[in-house]
Amino acid sequence: MATYDGVFDTLGLRNWCDGGSSGAPMSMADLLAQTSGTENTTSFWDFPFPSLDALHDACGAIPQTRDLTQGLEAGFLALRDGLRVVVDPLTQPLSWMLREMLYVMTQTPWFIMLPVLLLLVYAVTRAWKIVGLVALFLAILAFVDHYGYAMETLAIIFVCAFICVLIGVPIGILMSRSDRMQRIVIPILDMLQTLPPFVYLIPLIFLFSVTEPKLYGIAVILYAIVPVVRLTDLGIRLVDKDVIEAADAFGMTRNQKLFGVQIPLALPNIMAGVNQTIMMSLAMVVIASMVSAPGLGILVLRGIRNLELGVGLVAGFGIVVLAIALDRVTKAALARIDASQSSR
Amino acid sequence: MTDKNIKVSIRHLYKIFGEDPASALKDVKGGLSKADLLETRNHVLGLNDINVDIKEGEITVIMGLSGSGKSTLIRHLNRLIEPTAGEVLVEGEDILKWNTRRMRKLRRESMSMVFQKFALLPHRTVLENAGMALATRGRKRAEYEGEANKWLDRVGLGGYGGQYPHQLSGGQQQRVGIARALTSNSDIMLMDEAFSALDPLIRTDMQDLLLELQDELHKTIVFITHDLDEALKLADHLVILNNGAIVQQGEPQKILLDPADPYIEDFVADINRARVLRVRSVMEKTPPEGEVSGEVDHDATLESVIADAQGQMDRRFRVMRRGRAVGTIEMPEIMRALVPAKSSAEAEESSDTAA
Ligand SMILES: Nc1ncnc2c1ncn2[C@@H]1O[C@H](COP(=O)(O)OP(=O)(O)OP(=O)(O)O)[C@@H](O)[C@H]1O
Ligand SMILES: [Mg+2]
Numbered sequence: 128m129a130t131y132d133g134v135f136d137t138l139g140l141r142n143w144c145d146g147g148s149s150g151a152p153m154s155m156a157d158l159l160a161q162t163s164g165t166e167n168t169t170s171f172w173d174f175p176f177p178s179l180d181a182l183h184d185a186c187g188a189i190p191q192t193r194d195l196t197q198g199l200e201a202g203f204l205a206l207r208d209g210l211r212v213v214v215d216p217l218t219q220p221l222s223w224m225l226r227e228m229l230y231v232m233t234q235t236p237w238f239i240m241l242p243v244l245l246l247l248v249y250a251v252t253r254a255w256k257i258v259g260l261v262a263l264f265l266a267i268l269a270f271v272d273h274y275g276y277a278m279e280t281l282a283i284i285f286v287c288a289f290i291c292v293l294i295g296v297p298i299g300i301l302m303s304r305s306d307r308m309q310r311i312v313i314p315i316l317d318m319l320q321t322l323p324p325f326v327y328l329i330p331l332i333f334l335f336s337v338t339e340p341k342l343y344g345i346a347v348i349l350y351a352i353v354p355v356v357r358l359t360d361l362g363i364r365l366v367d368k369d370v371i372e373a374a375d376a377f378g379m380t381r382n383q384k385l386f387g388v389q390i391p392l393a394l395p396n397i398m399a400g401v402n403q404t405i406m407m408s409l410a411m412v413v414i415a416s417m418v419s420a421p422g423l424g425i426l427v428l429r430g431i432r433n434l435e436l437g438v439g440l441v442a443g444f445g446i447v448v449l450a451i452a453l454d455r456v457t458k459a460a461l462a463r464i465d466a467s468q469s470s471r
Numbered sequence: 472m473t474d475k476n477i478k479v480s481i482r483h484l485y486k487i488f489g490e491d492p493a494s495a496l497k498d499v500k501g502g503l504s505k506a507d508l509l510e511t512r513n514h515v516l517g518l519n520d521i522n523v524d525i526k527e528g529e530i531t532v533i534m535g536l537s538g539s540g541k542s543t544l545i546r547h548l549n550r551l552i553e554p555t556a557g558e559v560l561v562e563g564e565d566i567l568k569w570n571t572r573r574m575r576k577l578r579r580e581s582m583s584m585v586f587q588k589f590a591l592l593p594h595r596t597v598l599e600n601a602g603m604a605l606a607t608r609g610r611k612r613a614e615y616e617g618e619a620n621k622w623l624d625r626v627g628l629g630g631y632g633g634q635y636p637h638q639l640s641g642g643q644q645q646r647v648g649i650a651r652a653l654t655s656n657s658d659i660m661l662m663d664e665a666f667s668a669l670d671p672l673i674r675t676d677m678q679d680l681l682l683e684l685q686d687e688l689h690k691t692i693v694f695i696t697h698d699l700d701e702a703l704k705l706a707d708h709l710v711i712l713n714n715g716a717i718v719q720q721g722e723p724q725k726i727l728l729d730p731a732d733p734y735i736e737d738f739v740a741d742i743n744r745a746r747v748l749r750v751r752s753v754m755e756k757t758p759p760e761g762e763v764s765g766e767v768d769h770d771a772t773l774e775s776v777i778a779d780a781q782g783q784m785d786r787r788f789r790v791m792r793r794g795r796a797v798g799t800i801e802m803p804e805i806m807r808a809l810v811p812a813k814s815s816a817e818a819e820e821s822s823d824t825a826a
Contacts, residue, residue: 367590369586369588369589369590370590370591370592370593372551372586372590373584373586373590373591373592374592375551375578376549376551376578376582376583376584376661377578377579377583377584377603377604377607377651377655378574378575378576378577378578378579378580378604378607378608379607380575383607387592388592391594392593392594
């Protein structure tokens with residue numbers, strides 16, 4: 128007999144316990160106990176914690192832990208269809224954008240794509256040195272035949288970082304305007320930042336099919352949006368109080384103040400947030416290759432799974448090179464903004 | 472001179488900082504002091520029953536030590552701070568009853584402000600800063616450019632329009648601040664320690680500039696300072712603030728000759744009276760009969776009269792105002808005026824020791 132039988136007997140719950148499910152499936156422990164036939168020899172040393180499984184042994188009416196996990200799964204599956212009706216159309220543009228971007232960046236011939244990218248670099252940095260650096264890095268990647276993978280990774284980063292800014296900056300602005308909003312959003316940001324990415328990959332897999340790009344798109348965005356939100360909020364709150372007072376004294380409206388004073392003065396901080404968002408997108412794209420995100424991450428994964436050391440190392444090197452390039456470019460853009468208003 | 476219109480009028484204004492100003496107000500009206508209020512109720516008494524009439528076309532200077540509530544007071548005039556109780560009348564209307572739209576119009580069109588730390592927009596050029604008030608009203612750059620350039624020229628910054636504020640010196644930045652206020656073409660200018668961040672020489676320049684502009688424009692200016700020399704140089708009407716309450720207000724010369732309070736006596740003790748006091752406030756109001764040593768203007772400083780007299784004590788001057796004799800001044804009177812009136816407390820003390 129089980130350890131906790133006595134408890135239920137003295138409480139007079141025996142009838143309730145045996146009421147329904149005598150034919151319930153056995154737990155693994157029961158099976159083991161049956162085969163080895165050492166049922167009654169539980170020593171004091173093995174005295175079990177009153178867990179669901181242990182209590183179930185004594186009283187059939189109490190569910191097993193297995194029932195809990197299955198119940199959660201069933202509940203989630205039941206919710207899924209409802210959730211999908213709402214979330215699917217909302218996130219559909221993300222799938223679409225990712226597909227298009229991947230298509231454009233991998234299908235355009237390299238001799239067009241590379242100059243376009245370098246022009247883009249020049250446009251945001253205005254520094255030929257950085258253009259040269261990026262050109263060198265991309266050339267190295269292309270030389271070892273990782274050009275296609277690198278373009279896939281970049282395409283995902285561009286789309287996700289863009290959406291992060293698109294959503295994150297307005298959230299940051301709202302937070303800076305209302306302390307209540309800030310109190311609500313900060314715990315959510317903390318949670319997104321501390322949760323290991325694997326944990327929220329699990330529900331996402333259930334919600335969307337693995338073949339859809341938005342699955343990893345959402346994972347990347349959730350992970351990378353935090354810094355741009357935080358730094359937009361911080362940047363606007365840090366704008367010189369005297370300047371804000373002057374704006375008020377000359378009768379600016381809230382919007383004139385926001386777009387004419389606060390955002391321009393918070394821009395260095397916002398750009399620092401964008402830089403971090405891009406770097407975190409890159410980190411997450413690699414992890415998201417486990418849920419079918421294409422790009423260099425796939426190769427790293429192959430290196431781990433098949434113990435192909437060389438493949439993994441080269442792909443890892445590619446990621447480092449991309450990271451340096453992205454960081455340099457966004458930092459240079461940031462420095463440019465700083466220089467144009469180096470009053471403080 | 473005395474029958475100028477009252478432009479802004481502050482009536483029984485109270486400001487208490489803290490959790491529950493309304494109930495603290497009752498205690499303050501019941502006579503609780505600033506220190507006691509802070510100790511027993513943890514509220515800060517910012518302003519305590521302020522009454523000031525600000526006359527059109529005059530410079531009203533509000534003076535007080537740090538923490539006396541000057542900035543708090545001036546910010547009530549354009550409602551950057553809301554009072555706990557009281558009224559602020561602009562041309563007879565209580566602006567505290569106005570809605571946001573009307574208030575915004577007032578700030579855009581009739582009141583401009585100059586700040587201690589300049590508070591220019593760092594990401595805009597000097598020209599755009601000067602035109603800020605007009606731009607805020609929705610004017611395009613082409614429309615405000617002329618006006619902004621005119622005032623930049625006027626404050627001595629012609630040709631600097633394309634620079635950014637951080638490329639200018641402190642004095643130049645404050646000139647932009649003044650140009651910004653002038654470009655808005657408002658009749659009231661609020662200046663919160665506008666020259667306090669500048670070094671003494673630049674500061675004198677800026678004071679002269681302000682007086683020169685005022686001669687021409689006759690704005691209603693409220694000027695805040697903690698510097699008595701500056702206050703005496705600029706003020707038509709001087710308000711002295713201490714711990715959030717007015718200790719004395721009136722014509723600066725009167726305050727100097729007849730301080731109402733030991734606090735003000737301390738304040739005026741170190742001033743160079745010869746350079747500040749004017750003949751008109753010391754003279755006898757009857758024109759002289761018989762022999763005089765010369766004529767002096769009624770607005771001349773005592774210093775200049777002493778120089779005219781070459782230090783001789785037996786000189787007598789006819790005081791002239793716009794070509795008419797309005798009074799007499801004798802050297803002994805001047806000498807007496809140069810020594811601050813002894814406060815009653817001090818006088819008693821010295822008589823005690825003598826006895
Ligand atoms: N927001 C606030 N909350 C609480 N107390 C305040 C606040 N603003 C001002 N005070 C208090 O009100 C008093 C007056 O402050 P105020 O800034 O008007 O002084 P000030 O005369 O302008 O001094 P300074 O010459 O240093 O600028 C001070 O005691 C200050 O502590
Ligand atoms: Mg102040």
